[in-house]
Amino acid sequence: MSLRTKVFLIIGGVLVTFFFIVFQLLSTIIAKDFYDLERRETTENALRVTDALASKLDELALKLGDWAQWDDTYQFIQESNEDYIQSNLQNESFEILKINMMVILDREGKILFQKQVENKMEEPMTPGFIEHLVGDVARGDISPNGMHKEITKLSGGVVVYAARPVTSSDGSAPINGYIVFGYFLGQDAIDHLSQVTHLKVDMLTYDSETTDTGFVEARSQVSSENPLFIRDPGKGSVIESYTFIGDEDQDGTLILRVTTNRDTYEKGREGIILFTRAFALAMMLFSTILFFLLNRLVLRRLSGLSDQVEKIRESGDITKGVMLSGKDEFSSLAERINQMLVSLREAEEIRKESEKRFRTVADSAPVMIWMSDINRKCTYVNKVWLDYTGRSLEEELGQGWKSDVHPDDVKRSDDAYEQAFARQQAFSVEYRLKGSDGTYKWFFARAVPHFTTDQLFLGYIGSCVDITERKEAEERRVGYIEEIEKMNRIMVERELKMIELKEKIKKLERHV
Incomplete structure (x- = not known):
């Protein structure tokens, strides 16, 4: 509902209420x-x-x-x-x-x-x-x-x-x-x-x-x-x-x-009705003039200011300003909006510069770095990530990065992320990512929640470290242990068979 409609309804409601009160007073x-x-x-x-x-x-x-x-x-x-x-x-x-x-x-x-x-x-x-x-x-x-x-x-x-x-x-x-x-x-x-x-x-x-x-x-x-x-x-x-x-x-x-x-009473009623009608006409005329003045002096200027701000919002171009003639509160408001736009432009430039520095640092880091928003969607991965997966940034954003995760690790990764997101706490998880050559490598992912200075939750910032060699070493160690255990079982079985054979020889000698 527009402000003009609200003002019209408020004026109409006030006048109707006032008219009703006056009519009741006259009637009573x-x-x-x-x-x-x-x-x-x-x-x-x-x-x-x-x-x-x-x-x-x-x-x-x-x-x-x-x-x-x-x-x-x-x-x-x-x-x-x-x-x-x-x-x-x-x-x-x-x-x-x-x-x-x-x-x-x-x-x-x-x-x-x-x-x-x-x-x-x-x-x-x-x-x-x-x-x-x-x-x-x-x-x-x-x-x-x-x-x-x-x-x-x-x-x-x-x-x-x-x-x-x-x-x-x-x-x-x-x-x-x-x-x-x-x-x-x-x-x-x-x-x-x-x-x-x-x-x-x-x-x-x-x-x-x-x-x-x-x-x-x-x-x-x-x-x-x-x-x-x-x-x-x-x-x-x-x-x-x-x-x-x-x-x-x-x-x-x-x-x-x-x-x-009942001539006297009827004349009184007619007088009340005539006065009520005249009062209603006066109220309608007053409300029309009042609404016209409000529309001309207030609502039209406010609507023009609102339209200019809306155009800036739709275009996203904060380099533009708003223009409003006069020396009243609305022109002062327009000046404050322009000052705010200047502050936003300066803040945007600072943000872009900070983001540029962050991307430079992130792209030169030896590990994969990623960011997500409050909707659990990926908003950024660094160059190391893209070089490894061989995919574009657009393909990785949102939920696209999940296509790189090994099917057996998707649920475990999602569960860890969802539980941490609900508590806005740091978390870590291990999963396999497919590289540009089609092979999977193990990565250790750790992420921390990202907050503004006012403690407003913005999402997560995380990193992924290649732990494939460690995983392979662990697998080899496990293989060695299993091989030794297997040889031990064979030796034990041989000893048991030798003991059994010796017993049989002894029994045979006693029999002979």
């Missing part, structure tokens, strides 16, 4: 801020709906206040005037007041008037509502000095009502009863809340059966102590809040759901 920190902002807005939306519902109650109470301080109402409670009913309590009045039910009670809680209207048609009063009002009066929930507002759940549905004591218009007369306005909190009322708040609102009575997973989950989460629950939207496009609405006893009446599009 900024995205969390948008997530928190979304939850705050969702909470505010839920409060807007409950405030709108409370405003509807206040509006109902305001209408009720006019009727509770109307002298005609006060007189009706005292006299049960039928004209009051005919003039003021017709179905059209309910539509104008936007209520579904009206109840008038005396001070003791006796019902003086009750009416329920739905779609301009009178219908029976919702079961349980009258009993609920009478209970409020009996318990004193409807205070003589104030307003009572409540949302309660009955068998016929959820009812929003307000009750107020009836007095004279100037407030001087004592309270003589109570008047109640109410309306059903049905789908129409919920749709009206949606229009007022510009939010999508749904309602579920607290104990109703439902398969809606959102309401099912919310019912287990909300209570009078914890009236708000925001459902985790996951990767959905909307977020839902659920608000607990209870009666005066804090029992569950209904749950309001407000569904909000």
